[in-house]
Amino acid sequence: MSLIAQHISKAFKNEQVLDDLSLQLKEHETLSILGRSGCGKTTLLKILAGLETPNEGNVRLKKGQNVYSLPAHKRDIVYLYQEALLFPHLNVFENIAFGLRLKKMDETEIVDRVNATIQRLELEGMQDKMPHKLSGGQKQRVSFGRALITDPSILLLDEPFGNLDADTRDSMQQLFKRIAEEFEITSVFVTHNVKEAILMGDRIAKLKNGQLRIYPTLKAFLDAGENMVQEEIEFWQSISKTKQNNN
Amino acid sequence: MRIKSFWAKVVAVTFCFPVAYLLLLSVAGHWIFPHVLPQSLTLHRWTALLTGTNDLFGSLILSLVIALSVATISTFLGFFTSRHIAYHQRRTIWMRLSYFPFVLSPVIYAAIIYYYFIRLGLSGNIFGVVLGQLLIAYPYSVILFSGFWSDRIRNMEQLVQTLGGGRWQTYKRVLLPMAQGLLLVCFFQTFLISWFEYGLTTIIGVGKVQTLTLKVFQYINAANFYHAALSSSLLVLPPIILLYFNKKYLFKKHW
Numbered sequence: 001m002s003l004i005a006q007h008i009s010k011a012f013k014n015e016q017v018l019d020d021l022s023l024q025l026k027e028h029e030t031l032s033i034l035g036r037s038g039c040g041k042t043t044l045l046k047i048l049a050g051l052e053t054p055n056e057g058n059v060r061l062k063k064g065q066n067v068y069s070l071p072a073h074k075r076d077i078v079y080l081y082q083e084a085l086l087f088p089h090l091n092v093f094e095n096i097a098f099g100l101r102l103k104k105m106d107e108t109e110i111v112d113r114v115n116a117t118i119q120r121l122e123l124e125g126m127q128d129k130m131p132h133k134l135s136g137g138q139k140q141r142v143s144f145g146r147a148l149i150t151d152p153s154i155l156l157l158d159e160p161f162g163n164l165d166a167d168t169r170d171s172m173q174q175l176f177k178r179i180a181e182e183f184e185i186t187s188v189f190v191t192h193n194v195k196e197a198i199l200m201g202d203r204i205a206k207l208k209n210g211q212l213r214i215y216p217t218l219k220a221f222l223d224a225g226e227n228m229v230q231e232e233i234e235f236w237q238s239i240s241k242t243k244q245n246n247n
Numbered sequence: 248m249r250i251k252s253f254w255a256k257v258v259a260v261t262f263c264f265p266v267a268y269l270l271l272l273s274v275a276g277h278w279i280f281p282h283v284l285p286q287s288l289t290l291h292r293w294t295a296l297l298t299g300t301n302d303l304f305g306s307l308i309l310s311l312v313i314a315l316s317v318a319t320i321s322t323f324l325g326f327f328t329s330r331h332i333a334y335h336q337r338r339t340i341w342m343r344l345s346y347f348p349f350v351l352s353p354v355i356y357a358a359i360i361y362y363y364f365i366r367l368g369l370s371g372n373i374f375g376v377v378l379g380q381l382l383i384a385y386p387y388s389v390i391l392f393s394g395f396w397s398d399r400i401r402n403m404e405q406l407v408q409t410l411g412g413g414r415w416q417t418y419k420r421v422l423l424p425m426a427q428g429l430l431l432v433c434f435f436q437t438f439l440i441s442w443f444e445y446g447l448t449t450i451i452g453v454g455k456v457q458t459l460t461l462k463v464f465q466y467i468n469a470a471n472f473y474h475a476a477l478s479s480s481l482l483v484l485p486p487i488i489l490l491y492f493n494k495k496y497l498f499k500k501h502w
Contacts, residue, residue, distance in 0.1 A: 051405045072408035079409040081402050089424045099410040101420070150410060 002027045002186045003048070003154055008057035009210075010043055017043050018054070019210035025154065027062070028184045031214070032201025034194060039207050041190040045156045048188065049079040061153060078152040082162045084139035086131035086146075092118070093127040095142050099150035117145045120179070137168040141175070148183055155187040161196070173199055194232065266483055272476035292477050303462060303474070307481050310442060310459040313373065314485075317380045317441035322434045325388025326426065332389065333396030342393060345386040353383050354446030364451055371455040379451040380444055384437040391433050395426055431493050439486055 003025040010018040017040040025031055035041045046052035048059055050072035058068045067075050086095050094101075096117055100110045118124060121141045131139060140160060147155060160176075161169045173196065180187065189200045197204050204221045205214040215221035272278070276287035295301040332341040348356050357379060361370070369375030400422070407417045423430070445460050452458075459482050466475035 046405075049405075049409050051408065072405070073411050073413050075409070076411075077409060079406065081406065083399070083402070085399070085403050085406050087403070087421055087425070089427070098420070102407075102411045102416055146410070156409075 002029075002062050004060045005048060006058055006060075008044070008047060008054045008059075010040070010047060010052070010054045016210050018047070021057070021207075021210065021212045023205065023212055023214060025186060025188065027186055029202040030180055030185070030187045030189050030200055032197035032204045033188060033190045033207055033212070034192065034197045034204065035190070035207035036192060040210060041192075041207055042158055044207065044212075045079060045158050045188065045190060048154070049077050049156055050075045051079065076153045077156060078147040078150060078154075079156045080143060080147055080158065080160050082159045084131075084136075084143040086134075086139055086142055088131055090131075091127065092123060092129050092131075092134070092142050095131065096145040096149055098146055103150075113149055114145075117149050120182070121145045121175070135168075136164050137172055140164065140172055144176070144179065148179065148185070151183075153186065155185055157187060157189045159191055160189075162191075169196075176200065266480075266487075269476045269480045269483070272472060273480050275473060275476075292473060296477065296481075302457075303459070303478055303481065306457050306459045306462045306478070309373070309457065311485065313377055313380065313456075313458060314438050314441040316377050317384050318434045318438035320377075321381055321384035321388045321437045322430060324385055325433065325437075326392050326430065328385075329389045329392035330396055330422075333393060334401065342390075345389045345393075348383050348386050352446070353444070354450065356382070357447040357450040361450055370451060371453040373456055376448050376452045376456045376458075379447050380441045383444070383447065384440045387440060388433050388437055391436070392426070392429065395429055400425075435489055435493055438489060442482070442486065 004023075006022045008018050008021045009016070021044065023031070033041055033044070043052060047054045047057075050067065050070060058066055060066050061075075067077075087098065090098065093114055097110050097114045100113060114127075118127060121144060123138065123141055123145070126134070126138065131142070134142065143160075161172050164172060177200070179185070189197070191197050191200070198218065198221075203214060203216065204218065205212050206221075213224075215224060271285065273292060274288050274290060275285035276289040278285040292301070296303050296307075332338055332345075335341060351359070360379075360382070364370045364375050364379065367375075369378060403421060404417050407421055412420065443460055444458075445464065448456060448458055448461060452461075454461075459478055463475055463478045463482055466472075466478055
């Protein structure tokens with residue numbers, strides 16, 4: 001296992017956001033977590049990243065290392081927000097190189113690794129551009145590059161494509177799938193979009209009332225109902241029928 | 248375009264004229280009404296200043312030391328304090344307290360706290376004046392920086408942490424560079440607050456801390472216009488120099 005979280009509970013004042021929640025994440029897999037806005041998805045990711053302290057529970061990385069007491073900057077878990085959050089005073093190259101500079105890596109190695117990442121993310125020719133000159137999709141690519149280059153144990157993605165238009169979102173989903181395979185990424189992908197959860201995840205989980213239900217297979221998820229998939233299928237079938245009738 | 252250029256020149260002349268007039272008055276040997284220009288010119292006041300024989304030079308250095316200390320301390324303390332206040336649960340109360348010195352006038356504020364300065368032995372010395380001015384400049388700095396902190400900045404700080412950056416690296420590589428323009432604006436403004444401060448400095452300094460601003464008023468009260476012009480010229484020069492070197496940060500937005 002790459003990550004094990006056990007009996008995580010978190011309450012804000014009188015509101016119980018996470019209630020005795022446990023999850024296991026295998027190496028090189030992406031776990032999609034579905035849930036409505038405000039159901040505690042972000043809180044869960046922040047607890048795993050070390051940015052939020054749970055009231056109860058513990059988080060272990062592979063080799064049984066308990067990271068409960070480790071601060072966020074020593075966990076080797078990168079958290080990506082919905083917004084790309086590029087550093088506005090740094091160009092694309094320096095944004096991607098950021099994590100390596102924190103590690104005080106050799107300059108030659110930084111240049112080699114950043115150039116390789118730029119190529120993989122199809123950002124050639126943009127090294128010197130400042131963030132405000134990039135499109136939403138390009139910003140998100142740079143943000144991925146900045147996270148991936150540090151080779152984190154786990155990548156936590158908090159609705160990373162939520163701010164993108166439909167076309168860019170599709171191409172970013174494909175890019176992420178390709179990159180996840182190529183870099184053998186272990187990740188937790190949070191979304192409220194059923195289609196995106198199915199596309200991105202090797203396994204799917206649902207967060208509701210502070211509890212997480214993990215489905216072992218896609219079939220188990222579809223069979224469980226209450227996932228809006230059936231409603232979506234019926235919607236598109238009705239659209240298709242209307243179109244046929246009109247024709 | 249021509250109209251714009253004409254009005255730009257009018258504005259420039261309006262701003263430059265008082266400075267030029269002060270400089271001319273400071274080198275005037277003899278200038279009596281109704282003469283439009285001085286009847287004779289002399290550099291002896293400036294020479295006396297530069298050779299240190301005039302006590303204005305001491306006041307210039309003293310004012311520079313006080314203003315630079317106040318600007319540096321209040322800018323950096325204000326930056327860090329405003330961050331803590333921005334993320335504090337009782338943010339509103341702390342922000343209201345920051346406005347307290349400005350609700351009262353600085354002179355009244357100085358009169359109220361003067362007792363504590365006497366008890367602490369800070370009355371009539373440079374440390375007391377620096378501390379007194381900080382009580383005005385520091386809250387000003389906190390208020391100025393309060394607009395910098397937001398959920399977006401906080402998310403960025405957390406992102407840096409997950410990328411492997413500690414607290415100091417977050418400041419050094421992200422927060423300070425991002426706030427660079429605002430830091431310079433704050434330094435400039437707090438420098439000006441200290442540089443032109445009169446009432447509070449008079450009360451806490453009890454006349455023993457003779458800053459350049461105090462000297463200008465003394466010369467004006469004594470009807471010594473030539474020395475008042477010389478000290479006023481010295482008073483306007485450092486802000487102009489600071490403004491010139493920081494204009495790209497003060498008037499332009501970078502990102």
